[in-house]
Amino acid sequence: MGGNTRSAAAGTARFRTTLRDRVGIKLSRLARWEFWPSWAFYPPIVVFIFARSARAKPFMAVTAANPCLRASGIVGETKEDALAPLQANAREYVAEFTMLRAAWPVAQRLEALRDFMAAGPGYPVVLKPDIGQRGRGVAVIRSEAQAADYLASAQDDVVAQRHVAGTEYGVFVYRDPKTARVEILSIVNKCFPTVTGDGSRTLGELILDDPRARLIAEGLFRRMAERLDQIPAAGELVQLVEIGAHSRGSLFLDGNRLKSEPLRLTMTAMLDAVPGYHFGRIDLRCPDEAHFVAGRGLKVLEMNGVTAESAHIYHPDTPLLVGWKAMIDQWRLAIEIGEANAAQGAPTIGFIELLKLWRADMQRGERWF
Numbered sequence: 001m002g003g004n005t006r007s008a009a010a011g012t013a014r015f016r017t018t019l020r021d022r023v024g025i026k027l028s029r030l031a032r033w034e035f036w037p038s039w040a041f042y043p044p045i046v047v048f049i050f051a052r053s054a055r056a057k058p059f060m061a062v063t064a065a066n067p068c069l070r071a072s073g074i075v076g077e078t079k080e081d082a083l084a085p086l087q088a089n090a091r092e093y094v095a096e097f098t099m100l101r102a103a104w105p106v107a108q109r110l111e112a113l114r115d116f117m118a119a120g121p122g123y124p125v126v127l128k129p130d131i132g133q134r135g136r137g138v139a140v141i142r143s144e145a146q147a148a149d150y151l152a153s154a155q156d157d158v159v160a161q162r163h164v165a166g167t168e169y170g171v172f173v174y175r176d177p178k179t180a181r182v183e184i185l186s187i188v189n190k191c192f193p194t195v196t197g198d199g200s201r202t203l204g205e206l207i208l209d210d211p212r213a214r215l216i217a218e219g220l221f222r223r224m225a226e227r228l229d230q231i232p233a234a235g236e237l238v239q240l241v242e243i244g245a246h247s248r249g250s251l252f253l254d255g256n257r258l259k260s261e262p263l264r265l266t267m268t269a270m271l272d273a274v275p276g277y278h279f280g281r282i283d284l285r286c287p288d289e290a291h292f293v294a295g296r297g298l299k300v301l302e303m304n305g306v307t308a309e310s311a312h313i314y315h316p317d318t319p320l321l322v323g324w325k326a327m328i329d330q331w332r333l334a335i336e337i338g339e340a341n342a343a344q345g346a347p348t349i350g351f352i353e354l355l356k357l358w359r360a361d362m363q364r365g366e367r368w369f
Contacts, residue, residue, distance in 0.1 A: 015204035015228035017221070025217055033323065034246070034314045035215065045327045052335050061338035062331075063354065064346040066305050068276030071349055072338065073305010076357040078130045079159050082274055082303035090273035093266075095285070095299045096120065097161040099130070100151065109151045110144070113160055120162055126301075130157035131361070133307070135245025164285040164299045168244040169255060169292055172310045173267050174333060175278040177340035182268040185330065187255035188311040190244040190283075197232025204228035206238070213240060216249035244283060244301070252314035258293050266295030274303065276346075279337050281308035306334050 029035040053059055066072040069081050086094045098116045100109040117125060127150050128138040137154075140163060141147045151158065168190040175182050193213050195206040207213045207220055207228075220240055221228060232238050241249040271277055283302045291297040310330050313323040342348055 015202055015221075017204075017208070017217075021208055021217075025214055029215055032215070032316070033320045034252075034316070034318070041323075044324055045331065048328045049331050049335075052332060056335050056339055058342060058348055060348045060351060060354070061342045062306060062335045063338065063348045064342040065279045065334045065338040066277055067341060067346040068274060069305045071305075071354060071357055072334075073280055074307050074354065074357075075361050076131060077305050078157070079128070079132075079302055080130055080157075082277055083159075083300070085274045086270065086300060086303065090269060093270050093273070093298060093300055095126075095162045095164045095301050097159050100127075100154075100158040100160055102155060102157050106148070106151050109158070110148060113147055113151075114144070116160055124163040126159075126161045126163050127151075127154075128159050128161070129154070130159050133304075133361075135243045135248040138243050138245070138248075140242050161301065164301070166285045166287045166297075166299075167289060167292065168250075168283065168285045168301075169258075170244070170252075170281045170283045170308075170311050171263070171267060172281040172308070172330070173271065173279075174337060175271060177278075177337045182264065182271050184259050184264055184267060185333070186310040186312045186326070187258055188314070189253040189255040189258075190311075191251040191253060192239055192241045192244075193249060193251055194237050194239050195232075197234060197236035197238065199231065199234035202229050202231050203238060206232065207240070212251065216241075219249055246311065246314050251316075252311050254312040254315040254318070256312060258289065260293045260295070262295040263293060264295075266298060270300065270303075277303060278341065279306060279334055280304045281311065 033041060049062075053062060056062070063072050063074060068085070069077040071077065080099060083094060083097055087096065098112065100112055104112070113125070117123065123144075124140050124142045125147070126138065127141050127147065129136065132138070139146075139150060141150060170188040170190060172185040172187070173182055174185055193210075193216070195203070195210050195213055197203075197206065201209070203224065204221070207217050213220065224240070244250050246252050267282065270282060281304045282300055283304065284298050284300045286292045286297045286299065310326050312318075313326045338346075338348070
């Protein structure tokens with residue numbers, strides 16, 4: 001927050017929510033399916049996946065949709081598997097990264113991070129688990145002290161990636177199994193909610209009074225607990241979210257109007273640089289919308305696999321049936337691509353092995369915030 005931000009009177013006030021606030025937020029979230037838990041939204045989609053897979057040849061064909069990723073990116077895939085080929089073959093399209101291995105002592109991790117930072121513009125840097133999803137464990141780090149704290153608690157391989165400013169998009173792409181042409185399935189514009197100070201209300205009050213921010217208040221209150229009683233100066237813009245994950249509070253807007261041939265050609269170059277990547281959402285940043293449509297200045301943050309979502313469905317007030325249809329169409333296409341790849345010799349994995357990967361990921365998730 002800016003230098004004009006001041007603490008609440010006497011510096012002793014601590015922000016508290018009322019029962020009415022908490023109940024109101026829960027009811028508001030319940031009325032908007034974009035905030036439903038996975039177990040409430042996904043049952044019709046899971047039924048379709050099993051029904052369609054039962055007719056697939058082989059049964060687990062969907063696990064061959066992305067031969068370059070473990071289980072095609074259904075669960076347990078590493079970010080390194082996709083980003084390393086992109087960095088090696090088309091460096092201009094990737095936010096540069098390095099790996100900090102779990103087997104290394106913290107001191108060695110920090111030394112590797114120092115070397116990485118010395119070759120670039122310096123902090124901030126993004127640290128995130130090599131295996132993770134829905135923004136799990138992703139943090140924007142602004143000092144070596146913060147990096148040391150992060151790495152001291154990280155038990156798995158960590159990706160250290162250059163922080164890229166600009167507008168963030170998620171472009172869901174696929175390689176047509178019949179023509180091999182790369183197509184754009186959907187586009188989401190990821191926006192970061194803000195509130196504007198008035199010089200009298202605390203940050204906590206501003207969040208509760210903002211129609212959108214109050215819907216993600218629970219997560220904001222947890223992450224910003226030490227700042228909630230501060231009073232932003234009049235006109236001060238406070239960014240509440242800086243990670244492009246819906247589960248972390250980002251606002252997802254339908255960006256399908258931005259599809260263009262120059263963008264499709266740039267996405268084709270990205271897929272060509274990562275052999276075996278046929279289907280998934282590529283999260284990236286660029287200077288602005290004009291650069292995005294022109295396919296210029298794009299820097300990839302992540303290349304996600306089969307279980308990535310066509311996230312434009314989370315645009316506020318999208319009808320539930322529209323969301324279900326988009327996800328079912330997405331999985332139908334994933335299975336078709338998997339069948340085509342399997343027919344050409346791409347390996348699949350069994351259902352039991354997939355369950356083991358899922359269980360391991362659940363355990364891994366308990367180690368990350």
